[in-house]
Amino acid sequence: MAGVEVRGLSTVYPNGVRAVDGLDLEIADGEFFALLGPSGCGKTTLLRTIAGLEQAAEGSVHIGQRNVSRLEPGKRRVAMVFQDYALFPHMTVVENVAYPLRVRGVSRTEREATAERTTGSLSLAGLSARRPAQLSGGQQQRVALARAVAAGGELLLLDEPLSNLDARLRLEARTFLKKLQRELGVTTIFVTHDQAEALALADRIAVMDAGRIRQLGTPREIFHRPASTFVANFIGSTPMNLVDATVADGAVEFAGGRFGVPGMPDGPVVLGVRPEYLTLHATPQDGAVTGTVAIVENLGVSSLVTVECDGGVSLGATVPEGTEPDVAATVHAVPEPGRLLVYAADTGDLLDAAVVP
Amino acid sequence: MTPAWILRRIGFYVLITVVMAFFAIPMLWLATAPFDSDPRLGLHWPDWSLAGVRATFGHPYALGSLANSLVLCTVTAALTCVMAALAAYALSRVRIPGRDALLYLLLLLSSVVTGTAAMVPIFILMTQLRLIDSQFGTALVLTGGLLPAAIFILKDFMDAVPRSYEESARVFGASPGQVLRHVVLPVARPGLATIVVWAFVNAWGNFLVPYLLLRRIEGQPAAVVMKTLQDEGGSANLTVIPVFSLLYSIPVVVLYLLVSRRYGFRFHGGIKS
Numbered sequence: 001m002a003g004v005e006v007r008g009l010s011t012v013y014p015n016g017v018r019a020v021d022g023l024d025l026e027i028a029d030g031e032f033f034a035l036l037g038p039s040g041c042g043k044t045t046l047l048r049t050i051a052g053l054e055q056a057a058e059g060s061v062h063i064g065q066r067n068v069s070r071l072e073p074g075k076r077r078v079a080m081v082f083q084d085y086a087l088f089p090h091m092t093v094v095e096n097v098a099y100p101l102r103v104r105g106v107s108r109t110e111r112e113a114t115a116e117r118t119t120g121s122l123s124l125a126g127l128s129a130r131r132p133a134q135l136s137g138g139q140q141q142r143v144a145l146a147r148a149v150a151a152g153g154e155l156l157l158l159d160e161p162l163s164n165l166d167a168r169l170r171l172e173a174r175t176f177l178k179k180l181q182r183e184l185g186v187t188t189i190f191v192t193h194d195q196a197e198a199l200a201l202a203d204r205i206a207v208m209d210a211g212r213i214r215q216l217g218t219p220r221e222i223f224h225r226p227a228s229t230f231v232a233n234f235i236g237s238t239p240m241n242l243v244d245a246t247v248a249d250g251a252v253e254f255a256g257g258r259f260g261v262p263g264m265p266d267g268p269v270v271l272g273v274r275p276e277y278l279t280l281h282a283t284p285q286d287g288a289v290t291g292t293v294a295i296v297e298n299l300g301v302s303s304l305v306t307v308e309c310d311g312g313v314s315l316g317a318t319v320p321e322g323t324e325p326d327v328a329a330t331v332h333a334v335p336e337p338g339r340l341l342v343y344a345a346d347t348g349d350l351l352d353a354a355v356v357p
Numbered sequence: 358m359t360p361a362w363i364l365r366r367i368g369f370y371v372l373i374t375v376v377m378a379f380f381a382i383p384m385l386w387l388a389t390a391p392f393d394s395d396p397r398l399g400l401h402w403p404d405w406s407l408a409g410v411r412a413t414f415g416h417p418y419a420l421g422s423l424a425n426s427l428v429l430c431t432v433t434a435a436l437t438c439v440m441a442a443l444a445a446y447a448l449s450r451v452r453i454p455g456r457d458a459l460l461y462l463l464l465l466l467s468s469v470v471t472g473t474a475a476m477v478p479i480f481i482l483m484t485q486l487r488l489i490d491s492q493f494g495t496a497l498v499l500t501g502g503l504l505p506a507a508i509f510i511l512k513d514f515m516d517a518v519p520r521s522y523e524e525s526a527r528v529f530g531a532s533p534g535q536v537l538r539h540v541v542l543p544v545a546r547p548g549l550a551t552i553v554v555w556a557f558v559n560a561w562g563n564f565l566v567p568y569l570l571l572r573r574i575e576g577q578p579a580a581v582v583m584k585t586l587q588d589e590g591g592s593a594n595l596t597v598i599p600v601f602s603l604l605y606s607i608p609v610v611v612l613y614l615l616v617s618r619r620y621g622f623r624f625h626g627g628i629k630s
Contacts, residue, residue: 051528052528053524053527053528072527073524073527073528073530074527074528074529074530074531074532075530078528079528079529080524080525080528082521082524082525083521084519084521086519086521086522086524086525088522088525088526088539088540088543088544089544090543090544090546099526099529099539100529100530102539103526103529103530103531103535103539104530147529151529
């Protein structure tokens with residue numbers, strides 16, 4: 001087992017694109033770490049550079065205490081699961097799982113015993129003689145995991161491990177993956193573009209954009225206090241409300257609501273609040289934002305209410321089932337204390353949380 | 358069911374029958390003439406006899422030429438397959454400027470290499486290399502002619518092998534040779550089987566190259582010896598030709614059946630991606 005340390009890492013493609021751009025990252029031993037970002041943000045390239053499949057232009061990668069920057073992928077003691085699983089179609093499940101051991105010259109009986117044991121523990125017993133084409137998507141994914149486990153590396157790399165599964169199976173596989181990682185205790189880095197997956201699985205998340213890390217933190221930190229409007233937009237299954245506002249005399253006013261921002265200079269800002277942290281009241285409240293209900297969308301246990309405020313701004317708010325307001329009713333939205341965030345209008349960086357009366 | 362419709366159907370079936378007869382009659386000849394006591398060029402009900410078979414097996418060069426053909430074609434098919442596989446893999450994976458232009462140019466020139474136009478220079482080249490009357494030398498020339506098209510076909514198969522397979526094997530520590538042997542070649546196996554059959558059949562039917570490069574009749578393959586099966590007057594030796602033709606056609610059919618059953622174009626399913 002080993003931690004990972006990435007220092008000043010840059011990966012440049014032949015066409016000059018800096019997919020990873022001077023990136024520093026430390027991952028603790030045994031941590032389940034997510035690289036999250038939109039497509040093209042460099043997260044997969046970073047993973048591939050750690051694996052050694054891409055050559056780093058600058059910087060270094062350490063696994064444990066070893067500098068592996070110049071090592072071949074096979075010498076880095078990492079195991080990887082590819083997005084398409086990359087199971088060899090001409091080999092059976094057992095042969096696939098035993099392949100890393102075959103390369104190392106382990107005898108056939110010994111490696112097949114290991115493979116049988118590994119597949120058994122990943123609920124694949126009875127499928128050993130099948131070929132990948134005869135397996136379901138979920139089974140293929142577990143075979144790919146079993147192969148990575150059998151390889152016994154110090155670091156497990158997963159490239160979008162759940163994206164090829166259908167929605168229901170994905171939830172099941174997600175739980176399975178988290179359990180497996182806990183049992184193995186192996187340092188794991190996984191790449192995903194699905195923020196829900198990252199929030200659910202990871203101990204820590206790095207949100208990436210344009211080859212750099214925009215925010216690094218626990219799922220809770222990232223969900224509660226996105227460090228920039230980019231991260232705020234990206235995280236959360238219902239998008240965060242982001243509205244333009246102006247600071248004047250240490251307070252920011254918006255659609256009838258007035259919130260204190262002590263010590264902040266006057267000027268334009270962006271206010272952000274998650275729909276989950278807005279409470280709707282039928283009667284006027286102190287410091288509430290007032291508007292009319294435009295749309296009510298049922299999300300199952302809750303509903304997403306779109307409130308239209310003065311100045312043509314819409315706010316989303318989630319309300320528990322049974323308490324949905326009528327369409328066209330006037331409502332008063334109150335943000336929870338500490339959950340109304342103020343971002344700089346130009347850079348999009350988080351400045352502070354506004355004081356809610 | 359108007360009369361016009363019926364007439365059209367009748368016309369259609371007559372046409373089909375004529376076309377089928379066109380292809381079937383030579384096959385019927387090949388099936389009956391070898392076992393006829395008096396084989397002629399026309400098709401007739403045979404007078405069953407094994408005289409033709411005995412004559413053919415007693416012929417000084419008939420069986421030897423078939424063995425020569427087998428050696429020549431096996432060497433050619435093996436050389437073509439190995440060299441084309443390596444070249445196609447490299448061309449598929451390495452970025453070379455003008456790679457596609459190179460491939461098309463090779464393909465264009467390949468018809469020249471074993472074509473009639475290049476025979477004189479090839480003959481001179483082989484004479485200087487002292488490879489006249491050598492099975493191996495002849496196989497080399499045949500391979501040279503087949504390679505561009507083989508590389509072209511195999512490159513498509515190599516392109517279809519997902520890179521993640523190779524990368525996966527590399528992460529687990531496989532050397533480039535192991536990646537090729539364990540992953541790429543087995544996955545591209547239908548393509549390799551295609552090339553083996555295609556190269557073998559091409560070499561089996563090639564007349565000009567062995568005719569020019571193999572001067573001794575003991576070394577000549579079946580396609581060349583077939584031409585010598587005539588009497589002094591120049592008319593075909595019809596006691597030997599039918600049986601010889603039948604024997605000549607068997608290996609190609611057997612090879613095709615074997616390869617298509619053993620390495621057949623089996624479907625390797627994947628997953629959506």
